[in-house]
Amino acid sequence: MNEGNRTLQEEKVFKDPVHRYIHIRDELIWDLIGTREFQRLRRIRQLGTTFLTFHGAEHTRFNHSMGVYEIMRRIIEVFDGRPHWEERERLLCLSAALLHDIGHGPFSHSFEKVFQTDHEWWTRKIITGDTEVNRVLRRMGESFPQKVADVIEKTYPNKLVVSMISSQIDADRMDYLQRDAYYTGVSYGHFDMERILRVMRPTEDQAVIKNTGMHAVEDYIMSRYQMYWQVYFHPVTRSAEVILSKILQRVKKLHTEGYSFSQPPYHFEGFFEGTLSLEEYLRLDESVVLYYFQMWQFEEDAVLKDLCQRFMNRRLFKYVEFNQHFILNEWAKLQELFGQAGIDPDYYLVIDSSSDLPYDFYRPGEEEERMPIHLLTPEGRLRELSRESDLVEAISGKKRTDHKLYYPAEWLETSGHEEEKQQIKKILFSHQGETESEYEER
Amino acid sequence: MLPDHAKLLALLQEAGEVVGRKKWQKIVYISKKLELPLQEKYTFHMYGPYSEELTMRTEELCSLGFISEIKERKAGYYQYRYQLTEEGGTFLEKMDLDWPWKKAEAIIQQLNEYSAKFLELVSTMLYFEELPKEDVKEKVCALKKSQNYSEEDMEEAWQLIQSLK
Numbered sequence: 001m002n003e004g005n006r007t008l009q010e011e012k013v014f015k016d017p018v019h020r021y022i023h024i025r026d027e028l029i030w031d032l033i034g035t036r037e038f039q040r041l042r043r044i045r046q047l048g049t050t051f052l053t054f055h056g057a058e059h060t061r062f063n064h065s066m067g068v069y070e071i072m073r074r075i076i077e078v079f080d081g082r083p084h085w086e087e088r089e090r091l092l093c094l095s096a097a098l099l100h101d102i103g104h105g106p107f108s109h110s111f112e113k114v115f116q117t118d119h120e121w122w123t124r125k126i127i128t129g130d131t132e133v134n135r136v137l138r139r140m141g142e143s144f145p146q147k148v149a150d151v152i153e154k155t156y157p158n159k160l161v162v163s164m165i166s167s168q169i170d171a172d173r174m175d176y177l178q179r180d181a182y183y184t185g186v187s188y189g190h191f192d193m194e195r196i197l198r199v200m201r202p203t204e205d206q207a208v209i210k211n212t213g214m215h216a217v218e219d220y221i222m223s224r225y226q227m228y229w230q231v232y233f234h235p236v237t238r239s240a241e242v243i244l245s246k247i248l249q250r251v252k253k254l255h256t257e258g259y260s261f262s263q264p265p266y267h268f269e270g271f272f273e274g275t276l277s278l279e280e281y282l283r284l285d286e287s288v289v290l291y292y293f294q295m296w297q298f299e300e301d302a303v304l305k306d307l308c309q310r311f312m313n314r315r316l317f318k319y320v321e322f323n324q325h326f327i328l329n330e331w332a333k334l335q336e337l338f339g340q341a342g343i344d345p346d347y348y349l350v351i352d353s354s355s356d357l358p359y360d361f362y363r364p365g366e367e368e369e370r371m372p373i374h375l376l377t378p379e380g381r382l383r384e385l386s387r388e389s390d391l392v393e394a395i396s397g398k399k400r401t402d403h404k405l406y407y408p409a410e411w412l413e414t415s416g417h418e419e420e421k422q423q424i425k426k427i428l429f430s431h432q433g434e435t436e437s438e439y440e441e442r
Numbered sequence: 443m444l445p446d447h448a449k450l451l452a453l454l455q456e457a458g459e460v461v462g463r464k465k466w467q468k469i470v471y472i473s474k475k476l477e478l479p480l481q482e483k484y485t486f487h488m489y490g491p492y493s494e495e496l497t498m499r500t501e502e503l504c505s506l507g508f509i510s511e512i513k514e515r516k517a518g519y520y521q522y523r524y525q526l527t528e529e530g531g532t533f534l535e536k537m538d539l540d541w542p543w544k545k546a547e548a549i550i551q552q553l554n555e556y557s558a559k560f561l562e563l564v565s566t567m568l569y570f571e572e573l574p575k576e577d578v579k580e581k582v583c584a585l586k587k588s589q590n591y592s593e594e595d596m597e598e599a600w601q602l603i604q605s606l607k
Binding site: 157162206331351401 | 444447483485486487488489492494497501502505506507508529532533536570581584585
């Protein structure tokens with residue numbers, strides 16, 4: 001037995017509001033949780049700006065990572081002793097589950113868009129670089145950190161192992177749907193996970209579900225569908241995300257132009273220059289970012305100051321939905337009018353689409369585009385879920401996209417440039433769809 | 443948002459038509475690796491590099507009427523055929539895109555002649571291009587066992603990558 005494979009003298013348990021208890025019996029897992037890189041996840045919210053819409057959504061990547069670990073542990077209990085499951089992969093699966101989000105930064109979706117970086121790259125760096133996480137993993141052998149990184153990156157040769165953490169029904173999704181539902185307080189997002197785990201079976205290429213568990217999976221797909229529209233694609237959250245991205249864009253521009261900040265963006269400079277070290281990346285968390293936003297409310301630059309005040313005080317942009325006619329005939333005119341009214345369209349007229357968000361719907365396998373969920377028949381055949389379930393087939397074909405245009409509505413009511421503002425309102429209000437108040441009441 | 447959508451339209455315009463979602467995924471990935479200024483984020487999936495962002499963006503372009511998607515039934519699965527619509531062409535003209543038209547034309551027309559299966563091989567090799575050539579081969583053999591790529595397939599893929607670079 002190598003040093004990394006020790007069992008704790010006594011099992012440790014964490015209380016968890018979603019899974020009740022999280023059980024740890026491996027010293028490796030216990031020590032990974034104690035690393036500074038993993039503890040940092042306590043300072044990064046799971047849902048970014050969603051707390052501005054659903055005030056309960058303050059849970060962190062730490063909670064979620066612990067939950068994914070626990071679900072993985074339970075899946076392994078079900079797989080234990082069955083064909084295709086190899087016990088020697090157990091700690092690899094548990095470590096990958098625990099560390100799958102270790103590279104996430106603060107508000108990482110916006111940071112990734114503006115600074116062209118990605119958390120998967122940082123995940124690999126943290127696991128394979130000179131870090132506490134790496135030192136703990138190496139106790140299992142020199143190649144173990146690389147294997148963990150490969151599982152998370154989905155390039156590990158054992159596809160069953162990969163599918164347990166990254167597929168269309170995996171430990172990651174099963175945790176975040178339930179956890180996000182719990183903390184946002186919505187009534188969607190719940191499904192019978194115990195039932196799904198009981199009927200999950202290992203095959204050579206992926207974890208599949210016995211067809212007797214189809215209704216539990218239907219419930220999971222429905223939950224996922226509802227959570228996307230009601231929580232993840234929520235227009236108010238997207239408005240906050242738009243403002244956050246524009247703050248970062250503005251700071252980057254000001255830095256490039258040599259603007260003299262009252263509070264210089266020291267922690268962001270590596271991003272601007274493309275020289276960010278792992279150590280600098282690890283120093284950045286949400287507390288640090290919010291400190292800068294707090295300070296930049298008092299900058300001289302009017303755009304940065306205004307955007308930070310909006311973010312900190314939740315004075316968000318309003319939105320309208322738009323269509324093909326708008327893009328072909330009115331978009332260019334609207335940008336021009338904003339400029340004429342003294343409102344910089346680069347920061348105050350923003351198109352946001354569902355493809356700008358990091359969430360996905362269930363998709364059946366279309367000519368090997370992506371691995372679908374498979375049901376296992378009593379004869380041992382695999383059937384794609386939407387071919388067996390009318391319910392899943394029905395929502396698989398539904399609209400999954402939307403486009404919104406965000407703008408500072410209150411500025412259209414202030415004095416000055418009345419004629420341009422009237423024209424702007426005429427265009428915008430002809431596209432007025434669902435009202436924001438309807439959403440805010442949820 | 444809009445310039446990124448327009449770039450996909452430009453790519454599709456050069457292709458004329460792309461048959462198959464998997465092929466479209468791989469064409470965009472390979473084009474991006476060949477430094478066409480595309481923004482879609484890719485991660486590795488069972489069938490090679492895959493972008494959820496591209497899937498969504500393509501759906502958006504279909505829902506806006508800028509791309510036509512024709513669904514065809516094949517043995518055991520559905521296949522999708524993509525073309526730029528007249529409105530998509532109008533949008534592209536209005537966007538006045540900063541886009542390397544000539545380079546894109548050369549890449550897309552060549553890629554579009556290959557099968558989705560072959561492009562899956564090329565894109566997988568490009569995904570691991572930072573590794574030594576022997577290790578890339580090893581990765582492909584380990585990750586793509588079911589596709590049974592031959593030595594000749596891999597050599598042809600290397601040659602295509604070299605010719606396009």
